[in-house]
Amino acid sequence: MTQEQYNNSVDLLKKWAHAYYVEDNPVASDDEYDRLYHEVLDYETAHPEHLREDSPTQRVGGVVREEFTKARHIRRMWSMEDVFTKDEVREWLERVEKNVGRCEYFCEPKFDGASMNLLYEEGKLKRAITRGDGVVGEEVTDNVRTIRSVPLSIEYKGLIEIRGEVVIRKDDFEAINRERLEEGETPFANPRNAAAGSLRQLDSSITAKRRLVFYPWGIGENTLSQTKLSEKMDFIYAQGFLKPPYSKECTTLEEIEIFYQFLISKRDEIPMMMDGMVIKVDEIEKQEELGYTVKFPKWMCAYKFPAIEKVTKLLDITLQVGRTGVITPVAEIEPVNIEGAIVSRATLHNFDEIERKDIRIGDYVIIIRSGDVIPKIIKVLEDRRTGEEIPVKRPTYCPTCGSELLDEGALIKCQNLECPDRVVNSIIHFAKKGCMDIDGLGSKIVEQLVKEGKIHDILDLYRLTYEDLADLEGFKEKKINNLLGAIAATKGAPLHRLISAMGIEHIGEVASKALALEFGLDIVDATFDEIVAIDGIGEEMANSLLEFMRVNREKVLKLFEVVQPTVEEKVEAEENPFKGKSVVLTGTMSESRGKIKELLESRGAKVSSSVSKKTDYVIYGEDAGSKLTKAESLGVTTLTEDEMRKML
Numbered sequence: 292m293t294q295e296q297y298n299n300s301v302d303l304l305k306k307w308a309h310a311y312y313v314e315d316n317p318v319a320s321d322d323e324y325d326r327l328y329h330e331v332l333d334y335e336t337a338h339p340e341h342l343r344e345d346s347p348t349q350r351v352g353g354v355v356r357e358e359f360t361k362a363r364h365i366r367r368m369w370s371m372e373d374v375f376t377k378d379e380v381r382e383w384l385e386r387v388e389k390n391v392g393r394c395e396y397f398c399e400p401k402f403d404g405a406s407m408n409l410l411y412e413e414g415k416l417k418r419a420i421t422r423g424d425g426v427v428g429e430e431v432t433d434n435v436r437t438i439r440s441v442p443l444s445i446e447y448k449g450l451i452e453i454r455g456e457v458v459i460r461k462d463d464f465e466a467i468n469r470e471r472l473e474e475g476e477t478p479f480a481n482p483r484n485a486a487a488g489s490l491r492q493l494d495s496s497i498t499a500k501r502r503l504v505f506y507p508w509g510i511g512e513n514t515l516s517q518t519k520l521s522e523k524m525d526f527i528y529a530q531g532f533l534k535p536p537y538s539k540e541c542t543t544l545e546e547i548e549i550f551y552q553f554l555i556s557k558r559d560e561i562p563m564m565m566d567g568m569v570i571k572v573d574e575i576e577k578q579e580e581l582g583y584t585v586k587f588p589k590w591m592c593a594y595k596f597p598a599i600e601k602v603t604k605l606l607d608i609t610l611q612v613g614r615t616g617v618i619t620p621v622a623e624i625e626p627v628n629i630e631g632a633i634v635s636r637a638t639l640h641n642f643d644e645i646e647r648k649d650i651r652i653g654d655y656v657i658i659i660r661s662g663d664v665i666p667k668i669i670k671v672l673e674d675r676r677t678g679e680e681i682p683v684k685r686p687t688y689c690p691t692c693g694s695e696l697l698d699e700g701a702l703i704k705c706q707n708l709e710c711p712d713r714v715v716n717s718i719i720h721f722a723k724k725g726c727m728d729i730d731g732l733g734s735k736i737v738e739q740l741v742k743e744g745k746i747h748d749i750l751d752l753y754r755l756t757y758e759d760l761a762d763l764e765g766f767k768e769k770k771i772n773n774l775l776g777a778i779a780a781t782k783g784a785p786l787h788r789l790i791s792a793m794g795i796e797h798i799g800e801v802a803s804k805a806l807a808l809e810f811g812l813d814i815v816d817a818t819f820d821e822i823v824a825i826d827g828i829g830e831e832m833a834n835s836l837l838e839f840m841r842v843n844r845e846k847v848l849k850l851f852e853v854v855q856p857t858v859e860e861k862v863e864a865e866e867n868p869f870k871g872k873s874v875v876l877t878g879t880m881s882e883s884r885g886k887i888k889e890l891l892e893s894r895g896a897k898v899s900s901s902v903s904k905k906t907d908y909v910i911y912g913e914d915a916g917s918k919l920t921k922a923e924s925l926g927v928t929t930l931t932e933d934e935m936r937k938m939l
Contacts, residue, residue, distance in 0.1 A: 292334045294341055300331050304347045308439060309531060344415060345443035349436060359429040359491070361730070362420045364408055365452055366511040369425060371569065372587040375595050380570070381544055383592050387572060390589075390900055391580050391884075392914070395573040397521045398550050399538040401593050402506055403564040404458035405487040407431075409441065409505075410512075414448045416441065421490065424724035431490050437499035440506075445530040452511030453527060457486050460562040463502040481632045482564045507532045508569065519573045536561055540573060551594055558596065567595040580884045585801050598659035601634075602672065603627045605654045608639065608683055610690040612712035614720050614794045616704040618686060618696065620645060622656075622668055629660045637666040642685050643701045649673075651680035708842070714748060715741050717794050721749050725800065726792035727784060730777040731770070739763065749793075750846065752778050753853045786811065786856040793847070797835045802828060804859075806836070811858045815840050815847055826897070864895030868938045872907035873897050875922070878915030880932045887932075894939065902927060910935045 292300070304327055307319040328347060335342045342349075374380050387394060406422035419435035421428040435441055438457070459467070459482045467485060468478035479485035489501035507527050509520075517523045521540055528534040537557065539550045551568050558565060572578050572590035581589040607623040620639040627634050637658050639645055648671055650656070655675040660666040687696055689705040691712040697704045705713065718737045722729040729752075740746045745759050755778065760771045787807035791800050798806070805825050810817050817840075822833040840847065864870050874896045876884045887910075888898045902909060902921045909922035909929045922929050930938070 292330060294338070297331065297334045297338075297341060298343070300327055300334075301343055301346050304328060304331060305345065308347055349443065358493070359431060361423075361427050362418060362430040363427050364420060364425070364511060365410070365450075367425050368406065368408055368422045368428075368454060368511065369583065369588050369591075370586060371591055371593040372584075373567075373593050373595050377544070377548055380547060380592075380594055383570075384544055384547075387581065387590065391572075391577040392916070393542075394577055395519070396541045396547060397519070397524075397538070397571045397573040398541055398547060399508065399535050399569055400554055400561065400563075400565045401567040401569045401595075402456045402458045402508075402535075403481075403483045403566045404456040404506075405483065405490055407435065407455055407457050407490070407505065408511060409435070409453045409455070410451075411445055411447070411453065412450050414444050414446065416443050424728070429491070433495040434490055434492060434498040435505075437495055438503045438505050440504050440533045442531040447526075447530055449514050451513045451515070453507050453532070454509040454511055455505050455507035455532075457490060458482065458504050458506060458563045459486050459489070459502065460504060461564060462562065467501060504563070505533065506535055506563075508535075518575055520571055520575060520578070521573050523575075541570075547594075555596060565596065567593045569593055576883060582885050582888075599629050600657055600659050600669075601627045601629055602655060602657055603634075605650065605652055605656050605668070607652055608645075610686060612689060612691050612705055612710060612716070614713055614716035615796045616706055616710070616713055618689070618703045618705065620683070622650075624656070624658065627658070629666070632660070634658065634660060634666045637668050639668065641701050642683070642703060645683050651676075651682050653677075653680035709747070711741060714746075718746065718749055718752070720794045721752075721792045726788060727781045728788075729774075729781060731774045732777065736774075739765075748846070750849055750853065782854050783857055784854065786858050789850070789854055789856045790814065793839070793843075793850075795836055795839045797832045802832060808859050812851055812856075815844050864893065867894050869908070870895035871897075873899055873905055875899050875902050875906050875909045875918055876911075877909060877918035878912035880912035890939075908935075 304324065307317075307324055310316050310318045331346065332348050335346065335348060372383070374383055384394075408420045408422065408428065409416060410418040410420070416432070416436065418430060419432045419441075420430050423429060435457075436443065461482060464479070464482040464485055471478050479488060485501070486503060489498050489503055492498045492501075507524070510523055510527065513523070515523050515526060517526060521538075537550075537554065539546075541547045541550060547570060554565065554568050570592050572581065578588070578590040583589060604625045605622050606625060609621050609623055611619045611621055613619060620642060622637040622639050624635060624637055639650065644650075648668070650668065650671055655672040656668045657670040657672065658666050658668050685698065686703060687698075688694065689696055689707065689710060692705065692707050692710040694705055694707040694710065697706055707713070715734075715737055718732075718741070719734050721727055722732040722737065732752075737746075740755075740763075743763060745755065745763070746752060755775060757771055757775065760766045760774070785807070787800070787804040790798065790807055791803040805827060806814055806817075806822075809825055810821075814836075817836070819833050819837060822828055822836060823830060869891055874891055876887060876898065880887060891898055899906065902918050902925065904925055904927075906922065906925075906927045909919060909927055910932060911919045911929060912932050919929060
């Protein structure tokens with residue numbers, strides 16, 4: 292075989308593989324493919340200098356790693372807001388169209404798998420990164436190269452991130468589990484777990500055997516010129532990627548609902564597990580105008596499929612102690628299979644809920660589970676009672692430390708700050724992504740460290756030494772150094788992350804940022820009036836913060852001393868006509884409203900989405916609608932975009 296014949300053979304193998312794996316339309320027999328494949332392999336062995344990166348022989352795996360490395364996405368990978376009913380979809384659409392006017396929507400199935408980000412540069416697959424926390428994931432390029440529906444090269448030469456879901460078809464999942472049982476291994480609970488577990492194999496040859504499939508659903512970094520997401524996705528499919536079996540462009544709630552019901556009717560027929568339908572604003576410019584919350588894009592949501600109901604028996608109730616001391620009852624039920632997941636526990640929320648539903652141990656109950664939602668009991672089948680069922684009593688002592696509990700009605704709390712379960716859960720919260728992000732400090736390790744007496748609170752993490760960990764089971768030199776390094780790396784973290792990591796009840800990421808900006812390290816001495824004066828902070832949040840600081844003031848000050856957090860500075864805008872004013876934007880302007888919003892906020896304005904008597908200015912562009920009309924009726928000052936810019 293000459294080099295030219297080799298190149299032609301590689302191209303032919305790629306064509307045959309694409310027809311088989313992507314188009315589901317074989318154009319060559321298995322025997323033909325295998326014979327040509329081995330001829331190519333023989334040539335590459337004899338001429339390694341001619342080996343092409345996109346050769347099908349590079350998909351078989353064989354790379355073995357000791358561990359996965361972290362990698363950062365160019366653009367953040369967001370999660371999605373979930374909606375469950377037609378009314379919730381209506382509310383979501385109204386919220387969208389209130390801000391950007393009538394929209395076109397792009398709808399497609401939501402496959403249940405593992406999210407993946409593929410980075411292509413100069414037409415070559417450079418990196419494959421798991422979603423992780425949306426900012427940083429694990430690089431699994433060697434494993435993803437084994438997935439036949441992921442092109443190793445594409446025609447487009449620009450830098451582009453292609454996002455999608457790695458899934459396993461239902462019949463392949465069953466085949467994998469049969470093989471695992473035959474080999475004495477534990478079967479996977481569901482296809483999503485199988486996909487995620489396959490991607491995290493340190494030996495890529497194992498991944499290659501798992502029959503994974505990649506379906507693109509979005510784009511991160513890109514310079515594509517198309518003005519609609521659906522058009523961009525058509526371009527992606529044209530690069531050799533799988534197209535979902537169904538998708539639809541919709542303009543009304545009724546069209547969305549009809550397509551949603553259609554997908555439900557195809558739920559058993561489609562070979563991949565689906566847990567809902569994704570609705571996205573199709574126009575890119577309107578996506579940019581809508582922007583993002585702390586967690587979700589405002590232009591995209593997941594319309595989840597109806598929950599699956601099953602009947603089972605309540606065997607017992609166990610009690611869990613959370614980081615704030617709240618006692619949560621958990622139902623232990625006869626295991627039941629719901630869409631491939633074996634469910635043996637269900638949430639009961641609180642004891643008022645148990646009393647309201649008259650739930651008793653020994654009852655037959657109906658439980659529901661929808662996607663990632665924790666299974667819960669929705670109904671007791673009272674007609675099946677035999678009289679042997681046992682009523683559930685409200686606990687009076689902590690199941691972990693034995694302390695007397697505080698019964699507040701809906702909530703029952705353990706007030707012992709040194710209760711082992713409270714300590715464990717507070718440290719788990721402190722270490723998780725979005726808080727201090729201590730890599731390698733998962734729940735099992737935290738439990739082990741507390742059980743062995745190595746740590747008793749958050750501060751003890753920063754006192755750990757190599758010698759403390761060396762005698763623990765499962766801790767070798769590399770693991771110890773990695774953990775100690777990850778803890779040390781949190782020093783100097785932004786103050787808002789440290790506040791959020793403390794686990795103060797009702798104080799989340801958004802509130803933590805506002806508090807850090809307003810008070811800095813003086814947050815320990817903030818007063819009630821000062822706290823509630825902050826936009827978005829209510830009385831319940833203020834009281835929770837004050838109580839936490841009253842009980843933990845010395846620990847917090849010590850934590851500040853040890854971590855030395857970076858204090859964000861509150862940048863005071865220079866004096867201008869919009870500083871401190873409430874502003875509403877409406878209509879089409881010379882650039883996206885998102886950019887104008889940033890401009891005004893940088894000048895100290897508060898940009899709101901609705902007009903009221905408290906609004907100072909409504910700035911309008913072309914096709915301004917009801918907001919402008921309402922402003923005029925209320926006597927609110929209205930400005931054109933040009934007038935606004937002249938004032939600036």
